[in-house]
Amino acid sequence: MTSKxxxxxxxxxxxxxxxxxxxxxxxxxxxxxxxIFEPPRFFEAFLRGRKFTEVxxxxxxxxxxxxxxxxxxxxxxxxxACGVVVDGQLRALRRLIYCGEWIESHVLHIAMLHAPDFLGxxxxxxxxxxxxxxxxxxxxxxKYGNDIVNLIGGREIHPINVRVGGFYRVPRKxxxxxxxxKLKWAMGAAEKLVGWASTLTFPDFEQDYEYVAMRHxxxxxxxxxxxxxxxxxxxxIADYDDHFQEVHVEHSTALHSxxxxxxxxxxxxxxxxxxxxxQLSPRVKAxxxxxxxxxxxxxxxxxxxxRGLETLHAVEEALRIIDExxxxxxxxxxxEPRAGTGYGCSEAPRGILYHRYTIDxxxxxQDAQIVxxxxxxxxxxENDLWHFVExxxxxxxxxxxxxxxxxxxxxxxxxxxxxxxxxxxxDRE
Amino acid sequence: xxxxxxxxxxxxxxxxxxxxxxxxxxxxEDDLLAVADAVExxxxxxxxxxxxxxxxxVSLVEGSITTEHDxxxxxxxxxxxxxxxxxxxxxxxxxxxxxRNYKDVNEFxxxxxxxxxxxxxxxxxxxxxxxxSVDFELHGCPINKHQLVEVINAYLNGRKxxxxxxxxxxxxxxxxxxxxxVADGTPCLGPxxxxxxxxxxPAYNRGCFGCFGPMxxxxxxxxxxxxxxxxxxxxxxxxxxxxxxxxxxxxRKESELHDxxxxxx
Numbered sequence: 001m002t003s004k005x006x007x008x009x010x011x012x013x014x015x016x017x018x019x020x021x022x023x024x025x026x027x028x029x030x031x032x033x034x035x036i037f038e039p040p041r042f043f044e045a046f047l048r049g050r051k052f053t054e055v056x057x058x059x060x061x062x063x064x065x066x067x068x069x070x071x072x073x074x075x076x077x078x079x080x081a082c083g084v085v086v087d088g089q090l091r092a093l094r095r096l097i098y099c100g101e102w103i104e105s106h107v108l109h110i111a112m113l114h115a116p117d118f119l120g121x122x123x124x125x126x127x128x129x130x131x132x133x134x135x136x137x138x139x140x141x142x143k144y145g146n147d148i149v150n151l152i153g154g155r156e157i158h159p160i161n162v163r164v165g166g167f168y169r170v171p172r173k174x175x176x177x178x179x180x181x182k183l184k185w186a187m188g189a190a191e192k193l194v195g196w197a198s199t200l201t202f203p204d205f206e207q208d209y210e211y212v213a214m215r216h217x218x219x220x221x222x223x224x225x226x227x228x229x230x231x232x233x234x235x236x237i238a239d240y241d242d243h244f245q246e247v248h249v250e251h252s253t254a255l256h257s258x259x260x261x262x263x264x265x266x267x268x269x270x271x272x273x274x275x276x277x278x279q280l281s282p283r284v285k286a287x288x289x290x291x292x293x294x295x296x297x298x299x300x301x302x303x304x305x306x307r308g309l310e311t312l313h314a315v316e317e318a319l320r321i322i323d324e325x326x327x328x329x330x331x332x333x334x335x336e337p338r339a340g341t342g343y344g345c346s347e348a349p350r351g352i353l354y355h356r357y358t359i360d361x362x363x364x365x366q367d368a369q370i371v372x373x374x375x376x377x378x379x380x381x382e383n384d385l386w387h388f389v390e391x392x393x394x395x396x397x398x399x400x401x402x403x404x405x406x407x408x409x410x411x412x413x414x415x416x417x418x419x420x421x422x423x424x425x426x427d428r429e
Numbered sequence: 430x431x432x433x434x435x436x437x438x439x440x441x442x443x444x445x446x447x448x449x450x451x452x453x454x455x456x457x458e459d460d461l462l463a464v465a466d467a468v469e470x471x472x473x474x475x476x477x478x479x480x481x482x483x484x485x486x487v488s489l490v491e492g493s494i495t496t497e498h499d500x501x502x503x504x505x506x507x508x509x510x511x512x513x514x515x516x517x518x519x520x521x522x523x524x525x526x527x528x529r530n531y532k533d534v535n536e537f538x539x540x541x542x543x544x545x546x547x548x549x550x551x552x553x554x555x556x557x558x559x560x561x562s563v564d565f566e567l568h569g570c571p572i573n574k575h576q577l578v579e580v581i582n583a584y585l586n587g588r589k590x591x592x593x594x595x596x597x598x599x600x601x602x603x604x605x606x607x608x609x610x611v612a613d614g615t616p617c618l619g620p621x622x623x624x625x626x627x628x629x630x631p632a633y634n635r636g637c638f639g640c641f642g643p644m645x646x647x648x649x650x651x652x653x654x655x656x657x658x659x660x661x662x663x664x665x666x667x668x669x670x671x672x673x674x675x676x677x678x679x680x681r682k683e684s685e686l687h688d689x690x691x692x693x694x
Contacts, residue, residue: 010474011474012474012475012476012477012478013474013475013476013477013478014475015448015452015475016443016448017443038445039444039445039495039496039499039550040495040538040541040542040548040550041445041495041524041525041526041554042526042528042529042534042537042538042540042541043525044540044541045529045532045536045537045538045540045541046525046526046528046529046532046537048540050668051668054668057638057672058525058672061447061449061524061525061570061673062447063447063448063449064446064447064448064449064450064451064452064571065448065449065452067449108455112455112476116478122477122478122479123470123476123477123478123479124476125461125462125465125470125476125477126477126479128462135462136462139458139459139461139462140458142458143458143459146456146458154629154630154632154633155571155626155629156456157449157450157452157453157456157571158449158570158571158640160629160630160633160635160638160640161633161635163635168630168633168634168635169632169633169634169635248542248544250544253548255542331634402478405478414448
């Protein structure tokens with residue numbers, strides 16, 4: 001009779017407070033719970049009664065790692081409610097600041113949160129002792145991503161320059177020039193980082209997922225597009241609530257999100273990549289082919305490489321935007337409130353982030369709904385653990401536990417965000 | 430795990446928060462490896478799996494107290510910490526989540542969650558200093574990472590941190606930014622807000638919205654008078670003061686003077 005429990009009380013190298021509980025009886029997995037005990041902060045409740053112009057400053061505070069994602073989804077939803085479309089250089093600047101967030105968030109995860117698992121280190125600081133070049137290079141690359149956010153947003157955490165309708169202040173052309181020099185270096189560094197990540201050893205683990213990501217006719221998705229999946233979903237974001245449902249489970253302060261007809265789904269870099277590969281730059285596609293990472297990639301452990309490829313794409317995209325930049329006449333377009341409901345969805349580094357707001361004719365928020373990427377991935381993470389542990393059941397407990405943590409980190413979970421959104425226990429008797 | 434040595438032990442703790450302030454440490458890309466070299470990172474789950482037992486020389490605490498469990502946890506952390514420093518508006522003033530302190534939390538739970546019985550939460554979000562003694566409070570939503578390195582450095586070297594408690598106005602003057610309130614008539618919380626952001630918002634053509642909380646001895650009455658003269662309603666003044674530092678004493682008291690019942694929702 002072999003029964004045991006895998007238990008991690010407090011998951012490390014993820015953003016926020018979560019744990020894991022896995023129950024094993026007679027070498028069969030009986031229960032998997034990704035526990036989220038991050039205390040709820042009730043954003044959707046206290047947004048009610050606030051002015052629509054305050055929303056991007058407030059929703060940024062949901063997540064210190066991806067505040068731009070929260071600002072972008074919220075302003076798009078509010079502009080939708082008010083019937084305003086922001087285009088031209090203002091749209092390009094939004095894409096540029098989002099590229100900055102993708103670079104800093106992806107590189108943070110690749111080098112500091114995920115890579116140590118593959119190489120058996122507790123953290124990147126220990127890893128830096130044996131792999132100083134790659135850690136130092138990653139820190140500089142991350143810094144350049146932050147430099148983009150800093151320049152356009154004012155600071156890297158909770159930027160202050162994003163508003164409904166555009167920005168408070170737009171940069172002059174020459175301010176962007178210094179960034180371009182850094183980004184030219186960053187292109188080579190991102191390529192090296194992808195190359196390095198591709199040499200890691202990936203556990204043999206492929207699953208049949210429903211990937212969900214945004215799709216735009218002309219570009220790799222950031223701010224706009226339709227929602228699609230590899231199983232026939234193809235919807236306008238305003239129809240999100242018709243197809244997706246949030247379910248409240250006892251072991252999580254994060255609501256589990258499911259597709260009504262089919263259940264669990266997968267959002268994030270792997271989903272975007274498998275669904276939008278043709279939209280990536282020629283350089284990224286060529287590198288992916290050269291390294292043997294053409295889609296479909298169905299091994300979530302390989303997400304670390306895909307994050308690297310997306311980083312390279314973001315660097316190239318940022319350079320393109322800077323190259324084509326002309327300072328717009330006004331930093332924002334006027335947005336007059338009108339009563340109604342608006343929908344916004346953007347691709348946060350971790351996957352789609354959906355916002356819906358209803359406002360009155362004075363622009364006061366009547367109702368808000370926010371569905372972060374990690375709550376959408378929770379069910380898929382639990383499914384992965386279920387199947388992964390069954391395959392790896394003979395590993396010694398400490399090794400099995402570490403592999404389970406690594407499997408969770410594949411998703412770069414952001415628990416602070418998803419609480420309304422984790423704890424690892426492995427129960428084996 | 431390394432054996433005990435003479436480097437001071439640093440711990441980073443999280444309560445209800447967005448993780449942004451502890452991320453500031455990882456955002457010190459140029460200084461991170463140097464800081465990691467000067468201290469033993471004994472507990473910092475956002476960055477490492479490794480856990481060293483207390484006691485700790487310096488504990489950095491992010492986040493506010495919103496559950497019974499956390500109210501107990503902070504007491505244990507205090508007992509294990511020689512120096513306890515709160516980082517950010519959540520730990521120092523209760524954070525944006527302290528907006529519940531003005532409302533019925535049960536209503537909040539039912540707005541967000543389908544099964545309120547699964548949720549255990551206190552009716553208030555309160556700063557760390559309401560629960561244990563705090564050695565130093567670093568303001569900001571988020572904190573300024575250069576100030577964080579300064580504070581860690583100061584405590585490791587037994588000196589007082591150099592983090593001025595004057596207002597954002599002084600930073601504007603030093604930066605040479607034209608006053609947005611005087612020149613443009615833009616409502617600005619700069620005159621009553623604690624310095625530390627380097628007067629960011631006015632440099633981006635917008636009024637300060639109070640990320641660093643009240644300065645030492647702010648003249649709240651005078652600020653409200655100025656805002657009123659610019660045509661701001663009681664409701665607008667209340668909303669402006671009820672942001673990320675809504676439960677900081679000076680902002681709380683002034684907002685209560687302008688709060689018209691049931692006006693906000």
